[in-house]
Amino acid sequence: MAQDWNLSDDELETVMQRLDDAFVYGACDRVVSDIVNELMEEKRVNRLVTVPxxxxxxxxxxxxxxxxxxxxxxxxxxxxxxxxxxxxxxxxxxxxxxxxxxxx
The missing domain is CATH 4.10.860 (DNA Excision Repair, Uvrb; Chain A)
Structure with missing residues (x-):
């Protein structure tokens, strides 16, 4: 499942930290997917772009x-x-x- 996301080590660490919080109440594949999608959206919003x-x-x-x-x-x-x-x-x-x- 996570192979398709191509996450860096730092991003994986962030996901794991967020999963720890989520597992307090229990989690499923959907929770993992939501956490990674949220992280990817944060990454997209904060990206820098270069224009010729x-x-x-x-x-x-x-x-x-x-x-x-x-x-x-x-x-x-x-x-x-x-x-x-x-x-x-x-x-x-x-x-x-x-x-x-x-x-x-």
Whole structure:
């Protein structure tokens, strides 16, 4: 059963600790499966990913195009498209600084 999960030694230790807690009330295969699935979800949520710079640049270009599309839509409905674009550009600038590891 556990072979399909490909768990590291540390992850197996975590599962065993959680099983100890679960066995206080009794456990079955479903309990083991639930514990491992919970651990795998925690691992997924906390994972770090790497994106090639060229792909990140493409995403930023697409985001810029989307801002102009939204500007047009916002302007058509009586909104302030220019103010919206300024706000979105500032958000993108802050995001880019964060991705580049800069502070403010």
């Amino acid at each position: 710079a060229v792909l990140l640049e493409k995403v930023m270009v697409m985001a810029g195009s989307e801002i102009y599309r939204l500007h047009a839509v916002g302007s058509e409905n009586g909104g302030d498209g220019d103010a919206f674009v300024r706000e979105e550009r500032e958000i993108m600038r802050v995001m880019r600084q964060a991705l580049d590891g800069e502070n403010g």
